[in-house]
Amino acid sequence: MALIEVEGVHVRFGDRVVLESIDLAVPEGEFHGVMGPNGAGKTTFFNVLTGRVKPSRGSIRLAGEDVTGLRPQLIAAKGVARSFQIMTLFDDFSARENIMVGLPAFRVRGFDMHRAASADSDLAEQASDILAMVGLTDRADVRAKDLSYGDRRALEIAVALGQNPRVLCLDEPTSGLGTDGVQRLSQLVSQLKRKLTIVAIEHDMEFLFSLADRISVIHWGQVIARGAPQELQQNEWVKRSNLGRFA
Template structure:
């Protein structure tokens, strides 16, 4: 059984059909990439998976449970965490504090950073362990706004990991990164791969083809090709499209 599954997902905004009968099944532990041109419907589909958009029809299941149309908060509670193309960090908070805010146990205390830290030093320890996972343990006390762009990307993933998700959704994780930043991110994702299920929208085809187990190509609101990176390299539609130069 797939851990995350979408069946016949259709989204219409007024008279405009954005997604048309998209199917996706991602087994536990798989890294599944989503690629396609701008305006193809990738982000809308991502928003359906993570509860930000309710589909006009179709189903989304997580570990066999129907989560169609649930709020993003409730889907997160089912084990789905997400990063965004435009980062959403607390700039005045330290890296450690940003991760602490992502801990479910901390959120249950009502977001009072000082009170929670004083009453339970375990929060800081947990946050530091997560920062170590993404290579930021030595920058735990640096404010988010003072981190490099690449470190901010890593911090956003750390905040997502603080939720102990089963599914990690990454929206354009390499966006804005230089070659060194992309290499660091690839190493991080490589370490996470297999430990949790990853679904990623990505325009950097070299990054995606090197890491993904399978890739779905979305165009005109539909999945027009799907397979392993090797299979897509041989796909006639991909080879004839602009995407072929990346594949």
Template sequence: MSALEARQVHVRFGDRVVLEEMNFSVAPGELHGIMGPNGAGKTTFFNVLTGRVRPSRGHVLVDGKDVTGLPPHRIAALGVARSFQIMTLFDEFSALENVALARPAFRAQALHGHRAAIGDPEADAAARLVLDEVGLGSKAHVLARDLSYGERRALEIAVALAQEPRVLCLDEPTSGLGSDGIARIAEMVRRLKGRLAIVAIEHDMEFLFGLADRISVVHWGQVIAHGRPDELKANPWVRRSNLGRFG
């Protein structure tokens, strides 16, 4: 059974068709990449998978359960977490607090979560484990606003991981990073592979081809090619595109 699946997803905004008959699945422990040119529909599709956009028709399933049309918090509660291309952190809170507040135990306490997260030894220990996992253990008490851009990228992934997901959706995780930052994110994602399903939109094709088990190529709102990285290198459309250098 797929951890996350889309069946015949179609999205229309007025007269504009954005997604047309999109099919997609990611298995437990698999990394499935999504690539394509700007305006191809990748982010809209991500938003469908995570509940931010309701499809005009078609279905989204989490562990075989139809979640089509459920709001984002309901889909998140079923084990789907995501990062965003534009980061969404609490800049006035420390790295530790950002992670602690994302844990399920504290999300359930709503406005009282921040108070409960501060100074709770169990919460601190759990949050520190997640920060260690993304290489930010030494920055636990640094305010999010004072972290470097690359560290903020890592923190956003830590916030997603703190939700204890079964599926992690990463939207352009290397966006704006230099070569060192990309290498650190790649190593982090490599460590996570196999533990949970990962779906990643990514423009850095070297990053994606080096990590993904399968890749779907999206263009004009449709999946025009999919397969293992080595299969896509032999695909005529991919070879004619700027991905030819990987062939």
């Protein structure tokens, strides 16, 4: 049984069909890439997967449990963490504090974030361990708004890892990164592979084809191709597009 099972997912906004009968199965430990042109429905699919959009029909199962239509907080509690194309960080908090306020042990407290983040040594230690995973140990006390763009990307992934997820969903993780930033992110994702199940939307095909175990191509709201990177090399749509040179 796959860890993630998406069956017949359909999304309609008014008269516009955005997703039409999407099927997807992701085994535990797989890095599954999602690619396609702008407007293909990729982000809507991610929003369905993480509870931000309820499908018109179809189902989503996580480890066999039907999570279709659950609120994002409930899906997150079941082990699905997500980064966003537009980063969502507390700019005036340090890197360590950003992770601390995202830890499940902190969120259940529901009181002053800054005071608690500054006072709890156990949470601080957990946050420091996560910062080490993403290579930000020496930036722990730097405010998020003072970090470089690449460091902010790494911090957002660190915040997601703080939720101790089973599934990590990455929405355009290389967006805005230069060559060095992409290389650093590639190293991080390589380290996370097999430890987590990863689903990533990505426009950087070189990044995706070098790391993903399998890739689904979405176009006009449908999966038009799926397979390992080397298999997609034979797909006619991929060969006709400017993506083919990376396959």
